Amino acid sequence: xxxxxxxxxxxxxxxxxxxxxxxxxxxxxxxxxxxxxxxxxxxxxxxxxxxxxxxxxxxxxxxxxxxxxxxxxxxxxxxxxxxxxxxxxxxxxxxxxxxxxxxxxxxxxxxx
Amino acid sequence: xxxxxxxxxxxxxxxxxxxxxxxxxxxxxxxxxxxxxxxxxxxxxxxxxxxxxxxxxxxxxxxxxxxxxxxxxxxxxxxxxxxxxxxxxxxxxxxxxxxxxxxxxxxxxxxxxx
Numbered sequence: 001x002x003x004x005x006x007x008x009x010x011x012x013x014x015x016x017x018x019x020x021x022x023x024x025x026x027x028x029x030x031x032x033x034x035x036x037x038x039x040x041x042x043x044x045x046x047x048x049x050x051x052x053x054x055x056x057x058x059x060x061x062x063x064x065x066x067x068x069x070x071x072x073x074x075x076x077x078x079x080x081x082x083x084x085x086x087x088x089x090x091x092x093x094x095x096x097x098x099x100x101x102x103x104x105x106x107x108x109x110x111x112x
Numbered sequence: 113x114x115x116x117x118x119x120x121x122x123x124x125x126x127x128x129x130x131x132x133x134x135x136x137x138x139x140x141x142x143x144x145x146x147x148x149x150x151x152x153x154x155x156x157x158x159x160x161x162x163x164x165x166x167x168x169x170x171x172x173x174x175x176x177x178x179x180x181x182x183x184x185x186x187x188x189x190x191x192x193x194x195x196x197x198x199x200x201x202x203x204x205x206x207x208x209x210x211x212x213x214x215x216x217x218x219x220x221x222x223x224x225x226x
Contacts, residue, residue: 043202
């Protein structure tokens with residue numbers, strides 16, 4: 001499986017932007033980049049996904065490098081409710097069971 | 113819609129006991145799956161189903177059985193519980209197997225095997 005690398009943790013102040021980097025240097029042309037987050041004691045929650053172009057939705061923005069070897073999830077104004085572990089995941093053509101391969105993720109701490 | 117529901121929320125078993133973790137979704141999703149999450153780790157796929165009557169193994173299937181008799185339900189059976197199966201179990205579903213589809217997760221079942 002293609003591997004992703006994320007920092008273990010990041011801190012942010014409330015109402016400031018948070019930029020979460022993800023490296024995926026072995027990505028292939030058909031792999032989708034997905035982000036999920038997991039709030040404490042809850043199941044993972046979909047955040048956003050993209051293939052080549054930058055994407056925006058109500059939760060976040062996803063900036064994808066031109067060579068697709070890295071991407072950045074942007075939370076525009078962090079709130080205390082955004083404190084969670086954020087997972088960058090590659091969705092791979094032919095992966096058994098359409099599975100999401102979860103790595104360690106980035107634990108985001110939001111300070112009031 | 114209730115989304116993905118799981119029961120029970122918590123369960124304690126003794127080694128060798130069997131039990132079934134229930135998962136249901138009301139979104140008419142074709143694809144359902146089971147993951148386990150051990151402390152401080154990401155999720156690992158146990159079994160999955162791409163439609164009623166079709167199931168297959170994920171990366172950690174040993175000790176677990178599944179069946180998919182209806183679109184809505186995807187129970188996970190522990191045949192003979194072992195302490196190594198102490199974990200949090202999440203059920204997930206998505207509309208299809210497409211790589212662009214988001215997966216919806218249930219709230220999880222926290223299982224302890226003594």
